[in-house]
Amino acid sequence: MSHFSPPRALLLVLSAFVLPTGTVLAQNREDARLVTATQVLEELRATPDEHVPTWLLDRAYGVAVIPNVLKGAFIFGGRHGNGVLSSRDEAGRFSNPVFISLTGGSVGWQIGAQSADVVLVFATRRSLENFARGQFTLGASASVAAGPLGRSGEASAGVQAEIYSYSRARGLFAGVALDGTALMFDHKANRSFYGHDVTTDDIFMGTVKTSSESARRFIAAIVASQSPAAAGTAGTLIGPAPVATPVPAAAPAAPAEPAHSFPLADPKPGSEPH
Numbered sequence: 001m002s003h004f005s006p007p008r009a010l011l012l013v014l015s016a017f018v019l020p021t022g023t024v025l026a027q028n029r030e031d032a033r034l035v036t037a038t039q040v041l042e043e044l045r046a047t048p049d050e051h052v053p054t055w056l057l058d059r060a061y062g063v064a065v066i067p068n069v070l071k072g073a074f075i076f077g078g079r080h081g082n083g084v085l086s087s088r089d090e091a092g093r094f095s096n097p098v099f100i101s102l103t104g105g106s107v108g109w110q111i112g113a114q115s116a117d118v119v120l121v122f123a124t125r126r127s128l129e130n131f132a133r134g135q136f137t138l139g140a141s142a143s144v145a146a147g148p149l150g151r152s153g154e155a156s157a158g159v160q161a162e163i164y165s166y167s168r169a170r171g172l173f174a175g176v177a178l179d180g181t182a183l184m185f186d187h188k189a190n191r192s193f194y195g196h197d198v199t200t201d202d203i204f205m206g207t208v209k210t211s212s213e214s215a216r217r218f219i220a221a222i223v224a225s226q227s228p229a230a231a232g233t234a235g236t237l238i239g240p241a242p243v244a245t246p247v248p249a250a251a252p253a254a255p256a257e258p259a260h261s262f263p264l265a266d267p268k269p270g271s272e273p274h
Contacts, residue, residue: 029189029192030099030189030192030193031212031214033067033082033083033084033099033189034084034097034212034214034215034217034218035214035217036067036068037065037066037067037083037084037218038214038217038218038221039067040065040067040117040119040168041065041119041218041221041222041224041225042221042224044119044168044225045221045224045225051149051225052119052121052147052149052164052166052225053148053149054225054226054227055227056121056123056147056148056164057121057222057225057226057230058226058227058229058230059123060088060121060122060123061087061088061122061123061124061125061127061128062085062086062087062088062121062122062127062128063085063086063094063119063120063121063122063222064083064084064085064086064100064118064119064120064122064183065083065084065085065117065118065119065120065218066081066082066083066100066102066117066118066119066120067081067083067117067118068081068115068116068117069081069102069115069116069117069118069167070115079102079103079104079181080101080102080103081101081102081118082099082100082101082102082186082189083099083100083101083102083118084097084098084099084100084218085097085098085100085120085131086098086218086219086222087122087128087204089204089206092230094219094222094223095203095204095205095206096203096206096208096209096210096215096219097193097203097215097218097219098185098190098200098203098204099185099186099189099190099193100183100184100185100186101183101184101186102118102181102182102183102184103181103182103184104138104178104180104181104182115169116167116168116169116176117167117168117169118165118166118167118176118178119165119166119167119168120163120164120165120166120178120183121147121163121164121165121166122142122162122163123161123162123163123164124142124162126142126162127141127142127162127163128204130142131183131185131200132199132200132201132204134185135182135184136182136183136184137180137181137182137183138163138165138178138179138180138181138182138183139178139179139180139181140180142162142163143160143161143162143163144161144162144163144164144165144177144178144179145161145163145164145165145177146164146165146166146176146177147164147165147166148164149166165177165178185199185200190203193210193212194208194210
């Protein structure tokens with residue numbers, strides 16, 4: 001009996017076919033990565049008591065999904081996986097996908113797990129800016145902490161992390177410590193997907209475009225994981241939001257205090273608003 005869910009098994013089979021050109025084959029690999037990351041978000045959204053809290057995603061400056069991170073037993077152990085990341089601009093729109101890789105030690109890994117899906121929620125703009133500058137180490141380039149869970153979970157008392165991390169292994173979803181893990185810009189994958197060399201800033205700022213349906217669905221899955229109010233403002237740079245995404249009929253009334261950029265600056269990133 002196979003341990004793969006039908007959609008993921010189908011992806012693996014389709015990815016094995018030899019396509020007419022190397023370019024098409026390469027792009028197919030990146031599309032498959034996006035489809036798998038989208039499935040991770042959709043599966044997590046289907047378990048409201050064990051997922052990234054909506055209020056945390058509403059305040060996120062960026063979201064990364066790294067499916068099927070593999071754990072190795074060589075030397076002291078390690079982990080590696082490939083995923084995608086999207087940042088949110090001041091208007092609340094999510095960027096095109098940035099292809100990334102994650103590599104690091106085994107500290108903080110779930111006992112007995114061989115692979116896991118990892119989700120990172122960037123709670124500050126600075127953490128994304130540091131990532132854009134080059135190789136990025138969780139815990140050094142930005143503080144990282146195991147994230148809260150559930151409908152109204154709260155971060156640990158006194159924790160004000162820039163990034164909150166989660167992993168799901170063998171059906172269990174939990175916050176996970178990833179200090180010392182490197183998060184890197186995947187130059188080869190980004191070149192294959194966009195057709196030429198690009199930088200993190202090119203993608204974050206919308207300088208490069210894509211009409212990829214798999215990219216649109218990945219962004220739509222992030223938006224759908226937010227609260228209806230936040231989802232209504234979180235469009236995407238690659239096309240209109242999905243039909244199911246609620247859209248306010250009229251702009252909200254002007255606030256009494258001066259307006260702020262979106263996402264809101266959060267003095268205590270990750271803490272539940274009152």
